[in-house]
Amino acid sequence: MISTKTLIMGSLLSIIVATGCAVSQSYNEEELGLRKVDLYSEKTVVGEPTSYSTVSAGESKVIQRSFENAPPLIPHDVEGMLDMTKESNACTGCHLPEVAEAVKATPIPKSHFFDMRTQKVLTEMSQARYNCSACHVPQSANEPLVQNNFKPDYRKESEKNRSNLIDTLNEGVK
Numbered sequence: 001m002i003s004t005k006t007l008i009m010g011s012l013l014s015i016i017v018a019t020g021c022a023v024s025q026s027y028n029e030e031e032l033g034l035r036k037v038d039l040y041s042e043k044t045v046v047g048e049p050t051s052y053s054t055v056s057a058g059e060s061k062v063i064q065r066s067f068e069n070a071p072p073l074i075p076h077d078v079e080g081m082l083d084m085t086k087e088s089n090a091c092t093g094c095h096l097p098e099v100a101e102a103v104k105a106t107p108i109p110k111s112h113f114f115d116m117r118t119q120k121v122l123t124e125m126s127q128a129r130y131n132c133s134a135c136h137v138p139q140s141a142n143e144p145l146v147q148n149n150f151k152p153d154y155r156k157e158s159e160k161n162r163s164n165l166i167d168t169l170n171e172g173v174k
Helices: 004-023 097-103
Strands: none
Touching: none
């Protein structure tokens, strides 16, 4: 025989489930993401072609950072440069601080010559930082999929094009 307590708990659970189903809103698969096709069309969906810059390095215009200390976007063509190893990194040829000014490139910031684990300044770029494309990406000319209303707030005008992360890394930390 079923106890009164079990009967009441079962009834309450049934009411809660029925109420949840009655007020829940359903969505089509096409409404769930940014793509407007069903999720089962994966093999037939072709993304928009991406249009990256074809301007040569040294001829491109610096792109303002998205926010203070954001990794800068790559404004030039990167064809043949993105297979990086510690021994073979095309970016360092122009962006090492001792070369950058002469070729008018953005210099690699001090934070890339600092070991975050040991808290020590290094004489060469940190081994954790050689893969530039982990943070820096080429800018494409495609229209955004969603509207972006974000407006960055820089503390200094110079921070739109330069990083001061190493100076502000421990800001507010006691």
